[in-house]
Amino acid sequence: MGFFTDTSVCIGCKACEVACKEWNGVPEDGLDFTGMSYDNTQGLGADTWRHVAFIEQDKPIGNAESGIDHAGAPGNGATDMRWLMASDVCKHCTHAACLDVCPTGSLFRTEFGTVVVQEDICNGCGYCIPACPYGVIDQRKGDGRAWKCTLCYDRIGAGREPACAKACPTDSIQYGPLDELRERAALRVEQLHDLGVEDARLYGHDPNDGVGGDGAFFLLLDEPEVYGLPPDPVVTTRDLPSIWKHTGLAAAVLLGGITAAFAAHGRSGGRR
Numbered sequence: 001m002g003f004f005t006d007t008s009v010c011i012g013c014k015a016c017e018v019a020c021k022e023w024n025g026v027p028e029d030g031l032d033f034t035g036m037s038y039d040n041t042q043g044l045g046a047d048t049w050r051h052v053a054f055i056e057q058d059k060p061i062g063n064a065e066s067g068i069d070h071a072g073a074p075g076n077g078a079t080d081m082r083w084l085m086a087s088d089v090c091k092h093c094t095h096a097a098c099l100d101v102c103p104t105g106s107l108f109r110t111e112f113g114t115v116v117v118q119e120d121i122c123n124g125c126g127y128c129i130p131a132c133p134y135g136v137i138d139q140r141k142g143d144g145r146a147w148k149c150t151l152c153y154d155r156i157g158a159g160r161e162p163a164c165a166k167a168c169p170t171d172s173i174q175y176g177p178l179d180e181l182r183e184r185a186a187l188r189v190e191q192l193h194d195l196g197v198e199d200a201r202l203y204g205h206d207p208n209d210g211v212g213g214d215g216a217f218f219l220l221l222d223e224p225e226v227y228g229l230p231p232d233p234v235v236t237t238r239d240l241p242s243i244w245k246h247t248g249l250a251a252a253v254l255l256g257g258i259t260a261a262f263a264a265h266g267r268s269g270g271r272r
């Protein structure tokens, strides 16, 4: 099970952020004016499990026309402006490095294929934080433990949809079996291309990508970097098995050398 977030219908209302906080008891994360459009949290963190990005661009969407002529207005006289709004979340990676490095078993894979951190087991070691290729998981100030989206483990276990998907008025956030969501997403991209929105593309949908596909994937209207997403994420623990193999090999060679040296020393000592 997972999320498909279709950013082409997001209206930036932040109902998802509010519903997530409300249901999961996530503390307030600063209500400062950041100067970044209508974004007052700026990114995902221990106290922001859904983050709605606002990206302002001088660019029309597809064949759309702004219908407003700003030519005589002060400034650069731009006639086209658009907002890209996108509700970001933990990707619930198929190969999740956060889970690989957790020494306590606090992070685990659920029966729904999602990745959940258990706050009563987390010891605050922080290993998972640099391991996440998306910079999602984070330690809470004054608490030290790691927190992130659970894909509403308690709700989905009771047959309900996650709070953010339930609250989204435009169905920008959709929850369901990943195969069905992927099919729906591919049709939506086709539809947008037919409407002239050529930049529409999927992100995180491919099970052959560097993290084995995301349990939370997106339809974007520009390059991933524009949204602050890595263009080609790779599971950071990918090389661990070969590192352990080479370390084991090196240790065996070293041990062999030491044993041979002792044996040789013993033989020469015996001749004296």
Ligand code: SF4
Pocket: 090, 091, 092, 093, 096, 097, 098, 099, 115, 131, 132, 133, 134, 135, 136, 137, 148
């Ligand atoms: S996005 Fe980061 S925190 Fe979420 S499952 Fe993947 S590695 Fe873990």
Ligand code: SF4
Pocket: 009, 010, 011, 012, 013, 014, 015, 016, 017, 052, 085, 087, 167, 168, 169, 170, 171, 172, 173
């Ligand atoms: S609730 Fe839906 S439309 Fe509103 S900001 Fe979140 S994703 Fe966008």
